[in-house]
Amino acid sequence: MKRALAFLLMLGFSLVSYPQSLPTGILQLQTHSKPWPPNSSGTVNINVVIKEGFKIPKRPSPKLQITPAPEFEVKGETSFVEEGQGKDPEYFNAFKPISLQVRTTQAKEPGQYSLSGKFVYFYCAEKEKYCSRSVETVQIPIEIAGNK
Numbered sequence: 213m214k215r216a217l218a219f220l221l222m223l224g225f226s227l228v229s230y231p232q233s234l235p236t237g238i239l240q241l242q243t244h245s246k247p248w249p250p251n252s253s254g255t256v257n258i259n260v261v262i263k264e265g266f267k268i269p270k271r272p273s274p275k276l277q278i279t280p281a282p283e284f285e286v287k288g289e290t291s292f293v294e295e296g297q298g299k300d301p302e303y304f305n306a307f308k309p310i311s312l313q314v315r316t317t318q319a320k321e322p323g324q325y326s327l328s329g330k331f332v333y334f335y336c337a338e339k340e341k342y343c344s345r346s347v348e349t350v351q352i353p354i355e356i357a358g359n360k
Contacts (some may be wrong), residue, residue, distance in 0.1 A: 238266045238335040239274060241350055245314075247357035250322065253315035256352060260292065260307040267303040267336045269343070270294075274333035276310065276350070283320060284327060284354070288312035303336075314354060322358035326351040 240261045248254030258276075262268055276290040288311055298305025314327070329350045336343040 237348070238263045238346060239268060239331065239333055241276075241331065241352075243352050245354065247355035250320050250356050251316055253313055254354075256312045256314055256327075256354065258310040258312070258352070260310070262304070262306070265338055267300070267338060269303055269334050269336065271302075272334060274331070277330045277332070278312075278352075279328040279330070281327060283316060283318045283325075285315045285317050286312055286327065287315075312352075316356065320356045322356050325354045325356065327354060328352075 240263060242259040242261060243256055244259070245254055245256040260274075268274060274292050276292075278286050278290065290310060290312070292304070292310070293308045294304050295306045295308045329352065331348045331350050332346070334343060334345050
């Protein structure tokens, strides 16, 4: 065992774990919503922007998975639809905004809340010529307005 360890160290392998510096946020979610009154519903619009220097393949398609929450009911399509035709038919050019209808299912006090979720997608770096998968945790902010 000691010989194998010495051999690996001689080859330049390290047993020390370093944090990976892989790029994150290649697809950036930008959420927009107006506050809505308690015990009602509102719309959350999500724009998805591709970071410059990266491409998003159409297969497998990116997925936005909203974690079910007992206090909110979420309706709407979380699939990604291409906006405009790009130069390469294998990659997305841009995305149409996603619109979610969110309704409070329990009496909520005015304040800031959020929906949790997971964003899973593949991306390719144009300059470095590699592709990888990204799984990111997302928080979608929601504001319940006070009565005026």
